Amino acid sequence: MLGINIVRTGNDGNCYIITTDKPHFENHPNSIMVDCGGDKLPKNDYSDIGCICITHSHKDHVSALGKLLYGLAYKPIVIVSEGEYNAPITQRVLGIRSGKQPNVLFLEFEDDISKPILVGNFVVTACKAHHDSECPVHYFITDGANSVFVGCDTAYVDESTIHIMNQADAVLIEANHSKILVDESSDLSKAHMNEYGHLSNQQLNDVLPHLTHPKIICLTHINEMFNSYQNIKQEVGDDRRIRICLNENCPITTKIE
Numbered sequence: 011m012l013g014i015n016i017v018r019t020g021n022d023g024n025c026y027i028i029t030t031d032k033p034h035f036e037n038h039p040n041s042i043m044v045d046c047g048g049d050k051l052p053k054n055d056y057s058d059i060g061c062i063c064i065t066h067s068h069k070d071h072v073s074a075l076g077k078l079l080y081g082l083a084y085k086p087i088v089i090v091s092e093g094e095y096n097a098p099i100t101q102r103v104l105g106i107r108s109g110k111q112p113n114v115l116f117l118e119f120e121d122d123i124s125k126p127i128l129v130g131n132f133v134v135t136a137c138k139a140h141h142d143s144e145c146p147v148h149y150f151i152t153d154g155a156n157s158v159f160v161g162c163d164t165a166y167v168d169e170s171t172i173h174i175m176n177q178a179d180a181v182l183i184e185a186n187h188s189k190i191l192v193d194e195s196s197d198l199s200k201a202h203m204n205e206y207g208h209l210s211n212q213q214l215n216d217v218l219p220h221l222t223h224p225k226i227i228c229l230t231h232i233n234e235m236f237n238s239y240q241n242i243k244q245e246v247g248d249d250r251r252i253r254i255c256l257n258e259n260c261p262i263t264t265k266i267e
């Protein structure tokens with residue numbers, strides 16, 4: 011069984027923890043984190059996290075990384091693409107500029123899919139997302155028994171990504187905004203939204219019919235200005251597998267058997 015713990019999600023911060031209860035290696039941590047963004051992580055015991063996977067170098071995905079990384083008694087492994095590693099904010103949160111030496115493993119790509127990385131009790135594979143940073147990625151994480159796809163911010167989901175998503179038992183994917191609300195709005199941040207490329211409820215509707223295997227679909231990174239629980243209910247087809255994950259309900263925990 012894998013546990014999914016959505017610590018926070020949305021424009022202000024994103025942090026997702028996957029935990030296995032079937033560890034193959036007892037002396038390795040049982041949890042892996044994807045992204046570590048926001049002002050401060052909620053008080054919690056993070057000592058079971060062996061690895062932190064970075065999707066991309068925007069503030070809402072990496073800003074709390076330094077505090078977590080150097081607040082633990084050991085150094086977790088950081089998995090990141092070289093493009094995102096070189097971004098100034100990543101260099102800062104990893105402490106590179108102040109001489110710190112984080113434990114970094116770089117993703118190595120063959121076309122748009124990375125070579126799998128074995129890290130403790132998990133195998134991590136990444137595929138490329140489409141967002142306004144150097145090399146943003148989605149992650150596919152498995153403990154050998156179950157698997158989770160953790161989606162990055164993305165302007166669209168390409169065919170090879172849909173194929174990977176459909177191998178996972180659970181999918182975390184953004185339902186960032188309602189295209190209808192964005193089109194109706196005269197707010198200036200609308201321009202910001204188009205420019206930055208996030209997935210809408212309407213685009214999600216095109217993806218969902220292709221996801222025949224996943225048992226759970228968590229909708230994350232909901233922009234509360236241009237989307238809501240009600241909008242998602244109305245605009246995304248009725249699917250019993252869907253969980254609408256708003257930051258105000260975090261932490262949200264889900265299990266896959």
Ligand SMILES: [Zn+2]
Binds near residue numbers: 066068
């Ligand atoms: Zn972003």
Ligand SMILES: [Zn+2]
Binds near residue numbers: 021024068231
């Ligand atoms: Zn984001």
